[in-house]
Amino acid sequence: MAQKRESWGTKIGLVLAVAGNAVGLGNFLRFPVQAAQNGGGAFMIPYICAFILLGIPMAWVEWAIGRHGGKYGHGSLPGMLDVLWHNKIAKYLGVFGLFASTVILIYYTYVESWSLAFSFFSITKSYFGLGSFNSMHTFLTSFQGENSQYFPSILTAYIFMLITFLINFAVLRKGVSKGIEKMAFIAMPLLFIFAIVIVIRVFTLGTPDPVNHPDWSVMKGLAFIWEPRFEMLGDAKIWLAAAGQIFFTLSIGMGTLSAYASYLKPNDDIALGAVSASFLNEFTEVILGGTIAIPVAVAFFGLQTTQEIAQGGAYNLGFVSMPIIFQNMPLGSIFGFLWFLMLFLAGITSSVAMAQPIISFLEEQFNFSKNKATAIVGACVFIGMNLIVIFFQYGFLDEMDYWSGTFSLVFVALIEIIVFAWIYGMDKGWEEINRGGEIKVPKIFYFIIKYITPLYLLTILVSWIIQDAIPIFLMKNIPENEILYRWLSRGFMILIAIVLLLMVHFAWKRNEGKEMFKINYQEEKGE
Amino acid sequence: MKIYGWIFMIVFWSLIIIFTVYTFAKILQSSNKKSHKNNDSNFIDNSSKNS
Numbered sequence: 312m313a314q315k316r317e318s319w320g321t322k323i324g325l326v327l328a329v330a331g332n333a334v335g336l337g338n339f340l341r342f343p344v345q346a347a348q349n350g351g352g353a354f355m356i357p358y359i360c361a362f363i364l365l366g367i368p369m370a371w372v373e374w375a376i377g378r379h380g381g382k383y384g385h386g387s388l389p390g391m392l393d394v395l396w397h398n399k400i401a402k403y404l405g406v407f408g409l410f411a412s413t414v415i416l417i418y419y420t421y422v423e424s425w426s427l428a429f430s431f432f433s434i435t436k437s438y439f440g441l442g443s444f445n446s447m448h449t450f451l452t453s454f455q456g457e458n459s460q461y462f463p464s465i466l467t468a469y470i471f472m473l474i475t476f477l478i479n480f481a482v483l484r485k486g487v488s489k490g491i492e493k494m495a496f497i498a499m500p501l502l503f504i505f506a507i508v509i510v511i512r513v514f515t516l517g518t519p520d521p522v523n524h525p526d527w528s529v530m531k532g533l534a535f536i537w538e539p540r541f542e543m544l545g546d547a548k549i550w551l552a553a554a555g556q557i558f559f560t561l562s563i564g565m566g567t568l569s570a571y572a573s574y575l576k577p578n579d580d581i582a583l584g585a586v587s588a589s590f591l592n593e594f595t596e597v598i599l600g601g602t603i604a605i606p607v608a609v610a611f612f613g614l615q616t617t618q619e620i621a622q623g624g625a626y627n628l629g630f631v632s633m634p635i636i637f638q639n640m641p642l643g644s645i646f647g648f649l650w651f652l653m654l655f656l657a658g659i660t661s662s663v664a665m666a667q668p669i670i671s672f673l674e675e676q677f678n679f680s681k682n683k684a685t686a687i688v689g690a691c692v693f694i695g696m697n698l699i700v701i702f703f704q705y706g707f708l709d710e711m712d713y714w715s716g717t718f719s720l721v722f723v724a725l726i727e728i729i730v731f732a733w734i735y736g737m738d739k740g741w742e743e744i745n746r747g748g749e750i751k752v753p754k755i756f757y758f759i760i761k762y763i764t765p766l767y768l769l770t771i772l773v774s775w776i777i778q779d780a781i782p783i784f785l786m787k788n789i790p791e792n793e794i795l796y797r798w799l800s801r802g803f804m805i806l807i808a809i810v811l812l813l814m815v816h817f818a819w820k821r822n823e824g825k826e827m828f829k830i831n832y833q834e835e836k837g838e
Numbered sequence: 839m840k841i842y843g844w845i846f847m848i849v850f851w852s853l854i855i856i857f858t859v860y861t862f863a864k865i866l867q868s869s870n871k872k873s874h875k876n877n878d879s880n881f882i883d884n885s886s887k888n889s
Contacts, residue, residue: 313860322869326862352846359850537847587861594858749868781857819858 316384317487318574321364322584324492327499329571329588330595331660332376333562334502336422338596339654340625343536343605345556347621349549352539357553361767362593366557368756368764370568370589370725372731374581375743377572386573388566389815392726395735402819404730406811408566408723409668413688413811414715414804415565417695418708422626423658424475426651428454428468429630433647438545438634447631457704465700472696475659480689482663483670486681487574491663498656505653506599513607519639527613532606533612539568547774554771555717560596561589562721564727567664582748595657603650604628611636629654641701666692676818698803705796706789713783714804721775725768728760737761 319325346354380391388408432438441447449460456465482490518528543549562568572581577637608617608628620632637647666688673684699708731740741757786794839847 322865326865352843355846355850530839533847534843538840538843539846583861583864583868586857587865590854590858590861593854597854751862 314387316381316574318551318576319487320492322580323487324496325571325575326584326588326591328491328495328660329568329584329665330591331495331499331502331657332571332664333560333588333592333661334499334561334595334657335419335560335661336426336629336654336658337556337559337625338592338600338657339603340629342556342596342600343603344621344625344628346536346601347605347618349552350540351535352537352547353541353544354549354553355539356544357550358556361550361557364588364759364763365554365767366561366563367586367589368760369563369728370561370585371744371752372728372740372760372764373563373566373568374572374585375740376731377569378575378577378579378581379743380569380687381573381575381831382577384675386570386675387668388569388723388727389672389818390675391442391569391573392730393819396730398734401466401730402815403812404726406808406815407719407726407812408564408569409672409815410804410808411715411719411723412565412567412570412665412668413692414695414711414807415718416662416669417637417692418699418711418716419658419665420475420479420662420692421472421699421703421708422698423655423662424468424472425454425630426654426658427521428471428722429634430651430655431471433634433637433644433651438643438789439638439644442635442638444631444635447635448627450634451630455679455703456700469700472700476689476693476696479659479662479666482659483666483688484682487571487667491667493658494663498660502653502656502660503595503599505649505656506595506603506736509601509646509650509653510602512640513603513610515808516607516610516640519610524613529606529609529610531614532609532617533602533796535609535617536601536605551771551774551778554767558645558720558724560592562661564722564724565665566668566723569727570668571664573671578747580747580749582744582752583750586750604633607636610631611639617619621676672814672818676814676822688691695803695807702796702799706793706801707796710797711804713779714801718775718780721768721772725765725772728765728768730814732761732765737764810825 319328335423346358376388376391376395380386380388380394383390383394385391385394387405389402389405392405392794395401438447442449451459452458453461454468455463456468462468482494484490485493513529516529518525520527528766558564568585575581605617607620608620612620612632620628623631633650634647637643637650642644669688670681670684672688673679674681677684679687699711737757737760740760745752782788786797789797
């Protein structure tokens with residue numbers, strides 16, 4: 312605990328890193344599918360409501376929790392919650408945050424490696440000639456090890472997984488300022504340039520086959536996303552879908568925003584930084600993400616097929632439909648390369664953020680050096696990734712994705728806001744959010760953060776428990792051959808949770824005296 | 839695309855672009871201010887050392 316903490320080199324670097332954390336594969340693949348499935352333009356109404364009532368308030372809360380925790384030398388949720396709520400249980404509640412970011416990191420890095428692999432396949436035209444959905448789907452599943460039609464073994468996927476893993480941990484080993492911030496400075500502008508180039512290309516496509524399919528056009532695609540279907544607004548499902556999308560896209564409930572904010576100084580601005588990073592993410596998602604995949608799919612496959620593709624989920628859209636489109640597009644291999652490299656950049660800026668809380672935890676609570684902490688986390692993630700590669704086809708990843716990447720996020724966010732607004736106290740919390748602020752947060756957010764956001768979160772959590780968690784836990788509609796592997800996945804997650812709980816327990820026992828000294832010392836100094 | 843679609847798209851795009859540009863410009867502004875302040879304080883430090 313005695314070692315000096317790192318800090319961000321520049322404010323722009325921090326905002327780009329936080330935006331990079333939020334901008335992920337979901338911005339380009341999940342958002343357009345959600346919008347198209349849930350009322351088109353009408354989806355934007357609950358989406359904006361969720362952004363204002365849930366996204367922005369939670370971003371402020373997480374930044375405030377992080378900067379406050381960082382003052383006491385904590386870069387992960389167990390310590391941050393402990394200094395907000397001096398109760399024995401607080402640090403154990405923080406374990407949920409560590410759990411979510413660590414588990415998501417394990418499978419997300421693997422998914423991210425597909426983007427790198429497909430950017431390589433695009434430039435080498437490996438999948439060119441596979442013009443049908445079936446053949447392209449077989450190509451993807453063969454790459455993932457489900458069949459040997461195009462790839463004799465899992466080796467190719469494994470090599471790309473290794474490369475992605477090594478790049479991630481090479482960045483993390485360099486630390487916050489020299490690693491993550493420097494990468495954000497390079498990756499984020501590149502990502503924007505690639506996305507803008509692709510958007511321009513999409514707009515210039517017009518109607519690719521005016522003779523045979525005059526109705527298949529980019530404008531029809533935009534209409535599919537943007538034309539409001541108001542009658543759908545009465546459906547609670549849409550409001551839940553919009554809230555879920557805001558959660559995923561802003562990376563709330565993972566502890567990553569607080570981990571990044573913990574490297575701020577006590578009087579640095581958080582009010583403007585949180586809003587700026589959130590809007591950068593929205594720009595990428597709504598304007599860039601919403602203009603690429605779905606409109607281009609409508610232009611090449613027509614509305615009905617695109618609807619079926621959207622029903623098939625985000626991965627089908629990104630890794631099956633898009634490669635077919637690139638095959639039919641002039642300079643398709645280059646645009647395919649840019650598209651998948653852009654997804655890779657979006658992925659890597661998120662995955663390094665997910666590793667930061669657990670690395671900070673090891674450094675701060677066990678006095679490990681940066682190298683040692685990164686190596687230990689790297690080794691554990693590597694073991695987990697191997698399990699995912701081996702059991703991928705049996706739903707191992709899907710199970711992890713639901714419990715850590717969906718359910719835990721809402722649960723952690725609810726814990727955070729209750730501890731922050733109700734236990735630590737909203738008056739102190741409000742002061743914390745506004746201290747050093749470059750903008751004044753409108754007073755109405757005091758009430759939103761105290762009452763509306765927690766209620767919103769509680770509603771989402773209860774609905775998800777009833778709608779999804781119970782059937783998923785009981786393995787309803789799960790194929791017989793997957794059940795054993797899904798239990799294995801659950802066992803693996805329980806093991807991770809237990810290890811984290813024990814680590815927190817022993818860390819606090821070990822640091823008990825030092826911790827109290829540090830808090831008293833800081834409070835005496837009025838910091 | 840029907841008129842409602844265009845209205846929705848233009849309104850939401852404009853709002854997002856305005857807020858993104860405004861907040862990011864403010865970040866750049868505050869970063870510049872800070873770096874100027876740091877330069878000034880370095881200058882004062884150096885001049886006091888020299889004197």
